[in-house]
Structure formats: C-alpha cells, structure tokens
Amino acid sequence: MISRRLFVGLTGIGLVIPSSLARAQIRSNPFTLGVASGSPREDSVILWTRLAPDPLQGGGMPAGDVEVRYRVWEDAEMRRLVREDSVLAPEADAHSVHLKLNGLKPGREYWYRFSVGDYESNVGRTRTIxxxxxxxxxxxxxxxxxxxxxxAAYADMAAWxxxxxxxxxxxxYEGGVSTLGTRQVSKPGELQTFQTVRQHNSPEITTLWDYRNRHALYKSDPSLQAAHAASPxxxxxxxxEVDNNWAANVPQDPWAQTQLEFKVRKLAAFKAWYEHMPVERPPTLSGIETSLQMYGTYRFGPAQVHLLDTRQHRSDQVCGSGFPGQETCVDRDDPSRTLLGTEQEEWLTNALKQSDAEFNVLASQIWMAPYRFSPVDEPARANMDAWDGYPAARSRLLETISNGVAKPxxxxxxxHCAAAMTIHADPNNVRSKPIGHEFAGTSxxxxxxxxxxxxxxxxxNPHVRHLNARQRGYCRFDVSNLHWTTTYRIVDDPYNPNSVCRTDKELRTHEM
Ligand SMILES: [Fe+2]
Known part of the structure; x- marks a missing residue:
C-alpha cells in the first residue's frame, strides 16, 4: 500500500517551479497528461510522458524537438538520486517521450519525474521485475x-x-459524441438504465489529429493518470483503439471505405497509440502496411505473462455478426483460419514449452472459454469476434497447453462482463479434462x-464459476509459488468519479 502523501503526489498535475528559464516558448504547463512507465524488465523500464500544454487541440507545442530533463530516485522521499539526464521529445511523435531506462536493479522500486523549462511533471513510481x-x-x-x-476503479488500483x-x-473508443443523460433499454422482465456522464471531443475519429486528441482526452482523467503513475x-x-471489430486489414464496415483508406486510418491509430503508451517500439511501415509489435513475454516471479495480440494478425470474422451471439456456420471451422497469425502462434508455442514458471498466463484481449448464447433446444450461437469464432486456432493452443504447461x-x-471460468480440453464439453482457468475482467x-x-x-454455461455483467471495475491477482488468488473489485457507482470500490468476489484457482 502506498502512503496517502505519495498518492496525492501521484495524482497531482505538474507543478510550476519559479525560474527565469522559459525554454522553447512553452507558455503553460506541458505535463497535462501525466507520466507513465511500462514494459518492465529485470534491468530496464520505459518511462513515458508527452508535452501537451493544449492537449485537446493537437498538443499546443511550438515547432521543433524539445529536450526534457529527467531524474530517477531509489526512494519515495526523492533523496537518493540515481539518474539525471535529458531525453528528446520529438515533434514527429507529438512531443512524446519514450525513455528506456537501462542498468536498473531487479525487483526494485524507482521514482521519476520529468521537467522542461520552468515546469515539472508529477512523480511516477515504477518497479523492475x-x-x-x-x-x-x-x-x-x-x-x-x-x-x-x-x-474511479483506477484510483482504487493506484492505491493498491x-x-x-x-x-x-x-x-x-473511436465513436462520436453521445447525448448526455439517461437512456433506458427494455429487456424481458427488466428495464435497464444507462448514463452518458461526459462526452467525446469529436465525431468518430479517423485521422492522426483525431486519434491524438482522443487519447489526450482519455489521458486527462485524474484516476487514469494516478494508475499510470503508481505502477508500470x-x-x-x-x-x-482503431475501429470496432477490425481484423488485420478489414474494418468493421468495408463497404464504407477503400482498403487504402482503412490502412491510412490504421497507421494514424497505431501512431497515436504509440505516442500515448509506455511502450518501446513505434509502429513500422512497409509500403503502406503498418504493424506494431505488441505481443511478448514478461516474467513476474511465479507468473510468466504471455501478452497476446489477437487483433492485428487474425482472419476476418465469419458466419455473420449477430449480437451478442451468432449462429455458427461451416466457415468457422476452417483450419486455415488464424487468430494469432503463424509467427505469433509459433512464438507462443515455444515460449509456453520453454517456460519454467509456476503459472503461465495468457493475456488475451478476447474470451478464450466459450459462452453459449442460445438455450440447449436451439442451434448454438456464439460470439464470432472471440476465440469462439476461431475454434481450430483455439484447439491448437489448448493442445499445446494440455501437454505439460504448468497451471495455465x-x-x-x-x-464488459466479469467471469471466472474453467477451460476444458474440449472447451464445449464440461466432462472433458479441465486444463486451466480464465478470469475475464469486467470493464x-x-x-x-x-x-x-x-x-x-x-x-x-456450466463451466462459468462466477459471472457479473452488471458492475464495472478491475481484477487484482495475488500470485505466490503455490497459489493464485483473483479478487474482483467493483465500483459502487460508475457514474460518480469518486466512487468507492469494494471486493465483489475472491477466488483461488486450486479451489475452482
Ligand atoms: Fe470494450
């Protein structure tokens, strides 16, 4: 648990230091989007910030690259300074900073702060693995x-x-502006109420300018900034981050744009994503094909996390887009269809086979366990955007994890639905061997x-042990060499920015 003093420090926006130095004609605080760290390794971490005195209008920085000072300490009181230098915030990257801090000690906390001219960022805390x-x-x-x-869930996460x-x-989210206020939806036997509590800053985003301003809007949230400042x-x-249900080079609505137009849109989305994330690698461009290296392995003591990319290399969805479930069709079972792409599938198979971790985590955007959206006396309906829409690819992966991979x-x-589920060797047959667990976060x-x-x-869906689609929040995982404990944290009131959070459910994998 971090102290209240540090928590207040982490959530504060940049402080102005009185000085006669006014570099690069920056006329107001450029640290409006906070700080972040990411991609933690034993000896390195990425530190991030972006200079944006006018964040919702392209950033508002003067032309040219800017040198940003940074300092790194070994203690929360900022007495033991271990690094002090400067790094470039390139204009071409919207004046974002991606600093790879090398030569760190494993399993240690560090605190960091950026400054430019008279301005200082808030203080971030990070941790090597x-x-x-x-x-x-x-x-x-x-x-x-x-x-x-x-x-509000992020404020609770930052305190943890x-x-x-x-x-x-x-x-x-890429969509346009919703109408503020309450919306009611009638379902058999219940009336559901939803609220729009604040509005997007533009119609649906398609250009680099749009994506940058949308990321900046989201990053302006103080609770999100606090969670970024508290942990890598x-x-x-x-x-x-690009377009609803896109798959490789296919947008949600291919009839509404040319493939070239979608590729240009994807490039803009990828570039803005890089500019706002504490990641190491920018998107690469080959001709007009853009790609981002997102998948990778991260080791946290007893847990090896395999972060997957289930969007960029997948075959297009088939059978139709019935929602929330679509009746299946023969195209779904085509063994040539892929969710991870050949290269990522090979990387994952090797990483899992070579892992010596007690727990092997597959961090997948979409649900891997099935969910049936029709009663038993009707044809099966499933979510075609999830692993349910790619059964051959799922079978290949489950075959791998059934063969000697420790505790998947x-x-x-x-x-947007919390679920704790058992994954079976034949995922649609609960009488087949249980081979792992899945924890779907809510939103x-x-x-x-x-x-x-x-x-x-x-x-x-008898493989589902816990289900809560009605509340918002996040998951905590406490992992030791012996046990995996999942705690579902939920916000009391999703429409209150200062809502308290509480524990909805706690589960241990060995008891599931
Ligand atoms: Fe979503």
Missing amino acids: SRGAKSTKLALASCQNWQSGFF APDCVIHLGDYI WIVSMDDH VVLSGDW ISSDCGWMHEMDQLRDV
Missing part, C-alpha cells in the same frame, strides 16, 4: 469508454499499487448492454 520473486501482485484492466462512466497493470485494450503497465490494444491462467477483457467503465442475455444463459 524479478524472476526469482516468491510472489507478485498484478492488476487487469480493459474497456474504458469515456462517455459511459468515470474511472500493483507490480504491474496488464491492460487488454479498448483504452479509447503492459498494454496490448483491442479493436476500439487466461486473462481476458473485451466483453473499467464501458456498459454491458447484453447483461440480461449473459444472466439468462448462465445455466447453459
């Missing part, structure tokens, strides 16, 4: 629609200060408009 650690605490977050709720936050995407993050985008744990997001703030259907069909 340690392979040999006996325990670790990790948090899981996803799906944070700005409009449909506040981010995990070793790392795993974010599985839908960090921003590892991040992998899902669909809404799948983490997932996307569906930070995004609605689950299909919560009625989730509840109604709970009984035809």
